[in-house]
Amino acid sequence: MVVPGERGGTMPVTKRMVASELTKFGNFDLNTKAVDLLHSRCNSKYSENTISKLFEGEILYFSNEDSKVIECDEEVANLKLVPVNVSTGAKKYYVAFYRNNTTWDGLRFDTREALLHAAEKKTSMRYCSNFFLEELEQLFLNKERWFVVQGGRRDYLRLKTYLSSLCALVKRFQAISETSCFALNESNTKILFDCNLLNKFGGKIILSHDIKSFENKKETIIRYLNPSVIGNSKDAEDQGFDPAVLSELQPFPLYTSSKELLFEGKLTDFELDDFHHLEHIQTHRDFRLPPFMREMSSVELFYLIKHSIEMALQQQSVDFRYIQPSYSINDLRPLFVIPIFKIGATHPSCCLLINKQKKKWVLLTVLELEQAYISSRIIAPPVGWLDI
Numbered sequence: 001m002v003v004p005g006e007r008g009g010t011m012p013v014t015k016r017m018v019a020s021e022l023t024k025f026g027n028f029d030l031n032t033k034a035v036d037l038l039h040s041r042c043n044s045k046y047s048e049n050t051i052s053k054l055f056e057g058e059i060l061y062f063s064n065e066d067s068k069v070i071e072c073d074e075e076v077a078n079l080k081l082v083p084v085n086v087s088t089g090a091k092k093y094y095v096a097f098y099r100n101n102t103t104w105d106g107l108r109f110d111t112r113e114a115l116l117h118a119a120e121k122k123t124s125m126r127y128c129s130n131f132f133l134e135e136l137e138q139l140f141l142n143k144e145r146w147f148v149v150q151g152g153r154r155d156y157l158r159l160k161t162y163l164s165s166l167c168a169l170v171k172r173f174q175a176i177s178e179t180s181c182f183a184l185n186e187s188n189t190k191i192l193f194d195c196n197l198l199n200k201f202g203g204k205i206i207l208s209h210d211i212k213s214f215e216n217k218k219e220t221i222i223r224y225l226n227p228s229v230i231g232n233s234k235d236a237e238d239q240g241f242d243p244a245v246l247s248e249l250q251p252f253p254l255y256t257s258s259k260e261l262l263f264e265g266k267l268t269d270f271e272l273d274d275f276h277h278l279e280h281i282q283t284h285r286d287f288r289l290p291p292f293m294r295e296m297s298s299v300e301l302f303y304l305i306k307h308s309i310e311m312a313l314q315q316q317s318v319d320f321r322y323i324q325p326s327y328s329i330n331d332l333r334p335l336f337v338i339p340i341f342k343i344g345a346t347h348p349s350c351c352l353l354i355n356k357q358k359k360k361w362v363l364l365t366v367l368e369l370e371q372a373y374i375s376s377r378i379i380a381p382p383v384g385w386l387d388i
Helices: 013-020 031-046 114-125 130-137 157-175 234-238 275-284 299-316 369-377
Strands: 002-003 010-012 080-086 091-100 103-111 149-150 153-155 182-184 189-200 202-216 219-230 326-327 333-340 350-357 360-367
Touching: 130 153, 130 157, 130 219, 149 234, 157 182, 157 189, 157 219, 157 369, 219 234, 275 299, 275 360, 299 333, 299 350, 326 369, 333 360, 350 369, 360 369
Parallel strands: none
Antiparallel strands: 002 010, 080 091, 091 103, 149 153, 182 189, 189 202, 202 219, 326 333, 333 350, 350 360
């Protein structure tokens, strides 16, 4: 893509040009993913001789590391519109940041009207407030690392992600008519389930959610939003539930035997010469890899993965919990995760997700550590190298 240059000429859009626009409302490093993503759209997606449609209609989400470079004050409606020196006729364009808990995690380029409409839709689909998560965490019997402190405030993104994952899990059980682990109210407008956590008195924490539907192009999306704690039978009755369901509600049927959560295997049980999955990791999941692994050749990546498996098996021989169970919501079954270390490092950089298929352990994909933490936490609190 090109933009007007001096004397009527044209020149390609550079990362520096993109960053110069961004620095008007944030302190961006030219090497961040934010600039890279925006720059790639600038030069590959559009062909007009103007940057008026640059990033239009695109929502880009940053990782926690990226979002830290955006420093803005709290704004009304959790939306900050910043005018950009771009216009086409009567249309003026803005860049919008959306606040998620305590960080600005989204970026969109469009007209003011379109951005306000998108913000309204985004707010209506918000899972819950950070305030609710903070109050909920105070009820827990067992204290875990459910939040991080940013700017003097607690960000409960991990807890929200965990609860959202449970909502997705309930939908899967609904799809296969496994109804023992959730209950609907009389009007089918609310759903409740056990969130696999204990309150400070040792009882189960039961959450109720509103059932909301949203039209998205040609399909209807069902979301569970606005959670609230069901503390007793009166709370359940007030929301239209049969109070008897509280005693009948069962935990999620995640596995049939605890043996499914213990890894067993040796190096020869791994299908290491699986080209398709190795290619998938290097080509299609490279965004989950740390920089040093993205720069590796295919052979170097293979030997690092093999070395990581060998070391994990060594550790497993003295600690049966080292290769830890994870949970696949799509497949409704336990899998396992193995840490990948940079040579000489004491903390893992990412991890492998493995699954047994026809008596062989297959390298399904690679996960970021936070992804692996949430997937494992569905079963139980992670330990050791995954207790991050």
